[in-house]
Amino acid sequence: MLNRRDVIKRGAVVATVATGLSGAAGVAVYGAQGGSDGPAVAAAPGDDHTETYKGRVIKVTQAGAGHAVSIDGKPLHLMKLGEGAYLSALCHYEVARTPLHAARAAVDELHGANLVPLGDASHHSM
Template sequence: MSDLTRRRVLGRTAAAAAAIVLAGPAVSAYAAESGHDHHGTGSGHRPFDEIYEGRRIEGRLTSGSGGHHDFGIAVFVDGRPLHIMPRGDGWISVINHYEVFASPYEVTRAAVRALRGANLV
């Protein structure tokens, strides 16, 4: 017979639940210390405004608390909004959503390259 008893199962389940509960504050503390949270909306964003391959690209800081799709920065190509979102390991856009980039700036430049002169609709 197995040594697994109801008491041992309950004990292991309680230990696992406690580990999960205690991990939450540790992750939050790390995110606060590093300036990033799970959405990448920490203070690490920098505004940008430049001409790249003949297109004007802009990154404007936002409050980061305006709703479900407010990630702390809004990006534009020739004045039109480019929808971007954070992923666990970087950023993606509607233009190239299979490739991950390190920052909103890089994902915006990649979108311009992918558009190849076409307008963002």
């Protein structure tokens, strides 16, 4: 007979597996998507890459141990996850396999709007 604790544990395991699978599906989708004005070249460590994607200039440069990414000269905040996956501040529910793919997803999410860089102040201050 299952008690309440066992049911909660199993639910947490199922939710974790489902989240992992949806993240893997997102990586697969971004890996298969085209739509770039240029060749789909991923920015490898040590490489600087600039491309125009849907009319926006994306620049990926090596910055210390990570990458600096900008869209039209404005910085895009990226968080590196384990094993080479990236999340952007704009698409924080979608996992990208490279900083370039994260920047392309951010351009898609912007729908033509300008990127507003994250400031040093918190969202509660004015």
